[in-house]
Amino acid sequence: GENVEQHPSTLSVQEGDSAVIKCTYSDSASNYFPWYKQELGKRPQLIIDIRSNVGEKKDQRIAVTLNKTAKHFSLHITETQPEDSAVYFCAGGTSYGKLTFGQGTILTVHP
Amino acid sequence: GAVVSQHPSRVICKSGTSVKIECRSLDFQATTMFWYRQFPKKSLMLMATSNEGSKATYEQGVEKDKFLINHASLTLSTLTVTSAHPEDSSFYICSARSSGTTWVTDTQYFGPGTRLTVL
Numbered sequence: 296g297e298n299v300e301q302h303p304s305t306l307s308v309q310e311g312d313s314a315v316i317k318c319t320y321s322d323s324a325s326n327y328f329p330w331y332k333q334e335l336g337k338r339p340q341l342i343i344d345i346r347s348n349v350g351e352k353k354d355q356r357i358a359v360t361l362n363k364t365a366k367h368f369s370l371h372i373t374e375t376q377p378e379d380s381a382v383y384f385c386a387g388g389t390s391y392g393k394l395t396f397g398q399g400t401i402l403t404v405h406p
Numbered sequence: 407g408a409v410v411s412q413h414p415s416r417v418i419c420k421s422g423t424s425v426k427i428e429c430r431s432l433d434f435q436a437t438t439m440f441w442y443r444q445f446p447k448k449s450l451m452l453m454a455t456s457n458e459g460s461k462a463t464y465e466q467g468v469e470k471d472k473f474l475i476n477h478a479s480l481t482l483s484t485l486t487v488t489s490a491h492p493e494d495s496s497f498y499i500c501s502a503r504s505s506g507t508t509w510v511t512d513t514q515y516f517g518p519g520t521r522l523t524v525l
Contacts, residue, residue, distance in 0.1 A: 331516075
């Protein structure tokens with residue numbers, strides 16, 4: 296089955312800096328890679344996703360890159376704000392199939 | 407759109423009792439829902455895939471007789487924790503994908519979760 300590894304487990308940045316979270320996956324059949332943000336006590340919310348037919352996707356301050364050859368994908372948040380503080384999860388799987396989640400990254404943005 | 411609800415949000419029960427958790431897609435149809443378990447400050451662990459009108463598919467290591475899943479309609483899946491024990495205490499969260507006739511997506515939308523505490 297799929298195995299998704301996520302790093303770092305915690306990330307602390309100053310407001311305005313960039314944050315990068317990296318994930319690797321094991322199953323070459325995986326073609327769908329979403330990222331979720333989970334605030335304390337709340338449900339995970341999809342923030343961006345990428346499919347294996349593209350190498351990069353951007354949505355305002357958030358971008359995701361995918362390297363299929365190396366089997367890794369990354370989340371990039373620019374101009375971080377305190378409200379970006381949360382736990383971020385990457386996931387990998389097949390489109391319309393099940394997802395395997397990474398271990399999560401606790402992002403703290405200091406004002 | 408794409409709202410998923412769960413009920414109850416919190417439940418406390420005695421050891422040995424059964425607890426039912428409901429997951430509903432409020433504004434879309436979902437032939438497939440997923441049940442996850444999340445420990446404090448940990449990741450989401452998939453327990454099973456709930457399929458409307460058929461048996462659920464359980465992940466390795468998840469006891470199907472302990473965690474009963476019923477997906478009786480296109481908007482409702484239930485998870486029943488049978489003969490609950492303190493080690494079953496956890497945060498249970500469901501997700502759903504829209505698969506109706508008008509809108510199909512591979513995105514999983516999550517419910518707010520249910521905090522189960524077994525005394």
